[in-house]
Amino acid sequence: MTTETAAELPVAAPPGNGLYAWYVVMVLMMAQMFSFIDRMIMGLLVGPIRTSFNISDTQFSLLAGLAFAIFYAVMGLPLARIADRRSRRVLIAIGISFWSVMTTLCGFAQGFWSLFAARVGVGVGEAALGPAAYSMITDYFPKKSLARALSVYTIGVTVGSGLAYIIGGKIVHYALSLGTIDIPLLGHTEGWQITFFAVGFPGILIALLMMTVREPARRGRIQAPGTLATATPPAIPVREVVAFLVARKGAFLSHILGVSIYIMAVFSLNIWGPEYLIRTFGFARADAGLTFGIVMIVMGTSGLMCGGLLADRWFSRSTFDAYSRVIILSMLCMLPFAAMLGFANSVTLGIICLSGAIFFSAFQGGIAGGVIQLMVPNEMRGQAVALYFLIANLVGLGFGPTVVAAMTDYVFKDDAALNKSLALTSATLIPLAAVILLSGLGKVREAVRSAQEWTT
Known part of the structure; x- marks a missing residue:
């Protein structure tokens, strides 16, 4: 027995892309789904939060973007x-629990800075998901x-x-119709605050579901002769990770x-899509x-699948820059x-433009981080993709x-x-x-081609 504790050893899991591997992807997809529900709900609360805290579009954008992004990136x-x-499934489960609690706490905010702080917490929790999920999926699939x-x-x-x-639109519409209400222990509560309570709590259930996932055996590792494949991966010093990336700096x-x-x-x-419909065409907030x-579900999901299928087809022909080519096509x-x-003068044309933009923008969604996974060995995958997420x-x-x-x-000085x-x-x-x-x-x-020596 090595000096590693049993808790540190990865659990063997079925290799390849069988049904269990796809089950893992579906659980991770649900975690990603709830992370974006918690993240994007801000897009429907522009007006109510601006009114409640008397802030500008720019200040609101800091709540919706920078407050979340800066700590999401740094903690990654x-x-x-x-x-x-260590165990990626445990890390993800803890992260889901944390961001769900912090989303709920957004509903307790009494001003700009308290909401800013809660959004920071959401970002910290969600930082646990991306690198670990990408690493797990890369170990489960050829x-x-x-x-x-x-x-x-x-x-x-x-x-x-x-x-x-x-769903958030319906919740917001209903919550705002209540006006200011008194809730036991919370006191005066505005409708938009109830929205955060409603979308934050269910994430705890996803954290429990994550614990049903098995930790996959790590593939594509830099491994010394005689080292057990199931042993805890050695801690690669940060300087070695940096040296590896610097040696391929042009690609990265x-x-x-x-x-x-x-x-x-x-x-x-x-972020601004719903508000575009409201300000340009006079849509009600729920509508x-x-x-x-x-549009996001239909066109975004279609775009993701088209981008993934196209990238797999090109890569199977030994087109090592296939993922990058698909991203350029997306652009x-x-x-x-x-x-x-900026020129659509009817609702129909505006929705067509939104649909086309969302469809093609989604091509890059799954494969942008995948490029990083293809260029680095297992022991650096999480850190390399975290650097990508950071920037x-x-x-x-x-x-x-x-x-x-x-x-x-x-x-333009005009809403x-x-x-x-x-x-x-x-x-x-x-x-x-x-x-x-x-x-x-x-x-x-060249970086992807040379990295094939780590594939197993």
């Missing part, structure tokens, strides 16, 4: 080091079907966001920076949530739909919605000009992102 790295060595598995996992993003707007920098800038446009659309939620196809948001979320989620809000507040702000943001950021990604395509291809 230390939590990823845990994921690279390369030939990895993109599809990651895309199914990421369906939690589109379904979670959609349900946040559909171009991919992470290009996708991060692209995600600024993607998250801007996701905007229903409409945008349906080129999203651009005209997003740019047209992508700081840049994309942290600043994307704020750029749109700042354009509305300070460039009704949100459509122009969304269009201008996309028309500026997406071409820049595509150029950066194209510049490193050859380096990504």
